[in-house]
Amino acid sequence: MKNQQTLRHADFPLSPRAGVMPGKGAAFLKSFRKLCRNPLSASGVVIVAVLLILAMAAPWIATHDPLVQDLSRVLSAPSAAHWFGTDEYGRDIFSRIVYGSRVTLYIIFLVTIIVGPIGLLIGTVSGYFGGWVDSVFMRITDIFISFPSLVLALAFVAALGPGLEHAVIAIALTSWPPVARLARAETMTFRKSDYVVAAQLQGASAARILFHYIAIMCLPSLIVRLTMNMATVILTAAALGFLGLGAQPPLPEWGAMISTGRSYMLESWWLVAFPGAAIMLVSLAFNLLGDGLRDLLDPRTE
Amino acid sequence: MSVLTVEKLNVTFRTDDGAKHAVRDVSFTLNNEKLAIVGESGSGKSTVGKAILRLNSPSTQVRAERLAFRDQDLLTCSEKAMRTIRGQHISMIMQDPKFSLNPVVSVGDQIAEALRVHRRISRQAAREAALDMLREVSISDPEHVFDQYPHEISGGMGQRVMIAMMVIPEPDIIIADEPTSALDVSVQQDVLDILTRLIEKKNISLIFISHDLNLVKKFCDRVLVMYSGQVVESIKASDLANASHPYTRGLMESLPSLRHRRATLPVMTRDPAWLAQGGAP
């Protein structure tokens, strides 16, 4: 019989349906290309890349020493010698902005390094255990969230004293609650899933489940959130600098530059315009990048 | 004359990994009958149903030599003409009523609305017609159910409401995509009986999309068996016992049977030649 050839009684044959395995590098390249296909997120990528290059190669890109004063050239307008003009001490604004990118990145990096793990830990623990653990953690989070973040940061810096590191700590203290809430919400969607139940049935400890099963699932949306958060961090840092509570002179910090330039703003617009444009551009870039990453990493927006 | 003509229908999805050819050269005509499209997941059976109503996502490419409802070409007609077709001439019943009913409108109003979109009748007349329709789908207490919301009724009840909603404009064709797979076994039969009774009474043609050959062979007239985007066999339901294609036979025989228990179930080996042959005659 013809049919008997294709119908066979076997113990456990394999359906020949296995897919082809792309390598990890290829997968990364593919997602990067997908990210750059959207012009908005591509411009975000470009600006952030430029910022990174500026910070790393600052000594070679900057045309002058950012700290050296030249009192013979005070408040000179943008020209071939000083592309963005000079400030009230004759310092080159272009060079100060280039070096300022280091300060900005330093703040972003430190804040993210502090906020990410804290938010992830508090969020996943309270989401996974629920009950009174959840209540305690979330009430603490609520307290932090109920203050406007700038006011809270101001209070912390006022207590700790002005300075870059203190500004970082203050910003970090005010920006973990949204991250924790996000991680908690994500955790609650995963904690009842079959693979978590399977791990529990194998006798996995709570710590193991949190680290190996849940944290890894929260990461994509957390990365998106942290990227978007960077824009806010830049603005808060600039605001603290503007109020004289962040980076201290003569350190070239963009917010502080605007603050001192304010007194000369009417006759020397370049003192305020260029650092302002830098802040705007970079925070916009992080927002665009975050949006792009969300489309890429978060399947729910599709 | 046939109600629906499909000739060499091809559907391609654009994905990140390039184009995926989901439906290849599918041809059939639908007369006044009950036609089943059967296949496993990924065989393209639902895609065919959606392509007929142009419900695929924008990135999907649909090509055909001919795709026509009576004399009207469905590939080239305007979106406005398509909307008329969708409600008045061809309608679709989805798998899970939970997702296809509007959760914030009472079920009765949804049925009445389905009628009022296509006919100029008063609100009162539409309500009467909807109540009649609920009676037709064997709902014993239509006045009560009319005012209930989708979350208050059971799955079986929801699917009856869906049927009522799709049948009330008296379309020419109903496409039912796995209408009973989300339901319990005992309810499945009732829903099928209601569907069959109504389409016979109102003279509606049916395209019944399902993964279950044994279910389909009992109440459909003709069966198209799809495998990997192609129709591998087109056969009268009454002839299924003598189906010639190994895939069709495999689908029927791999099901565990109460009457004839076998120690091991026969398992299909998929033969690449099934696709090379280019489908059924």
Added chain:
Amino acid sequence: MIAIDSLSFDVSTFTRRKRILSDISLEIGKGECFGLVGESGSGKSSILKCLAGQFQGWEGAIEIEGRSIADTPPKKRSDTLQMVFQDPFGALHPRHTIRKILSEPLAIKGVADRAERIEKALTDVGLDASFLPRYPHQISGGQRQRVAIARAIIMDPSILLLDEPTSALDVSVQAEILNLLASLHQRHQLTYLMVSHDLGVIAHLCERVAVMQAGQIVEIVSRDDLVEGNVTHPYTRELLEHAFSRE
């Protein structure tokens, strides 16, 4: 092997208490295949969840190998009892490779010869080592379910809880998985407790079947009686008629 005595379980919401299981009593012998059949909401999956420790606060007594599970710690329970889930997609962590999925149970128990055990479990379910570096989304539904079964048997449990293990699969794949389960049952002397809404699937694998309706067992019948139509309860008869009419 498994003894359940007058098990009841209530779920309370804000407004009312709902009885999910009422007065369930069962005995399942060593090496037996026992089936639970019923419609959605009949409580069949809830029995599995009570056994697996996913539900707390039930009343009655559950014993596994003569020990009450109420005083067995979860880690100890996992040595004897494992579970296979309905949805082969949800049961495997989407960001773990097959290697990681299979080595997790071994890592938790601190087993030494991991590579050999993983290979043996994979061969047992009809897969090979080429699957190890893949992720669940890179393999087919049937293969995913095989991996889930491999994970369940890798620590040599004596009991497998099967929660609709084939209902999310195509019929041809269902046949492969049912054959695999039948062959594992023989080779490893496993005890199965299987839940399904499909009488045909249950009767294929199980020697005895409990028919459930609204949280109660209405009848326990043997496979032979089922096939012959020797059933007493009208609900069993109804289910049976539907199953026969589909063949």
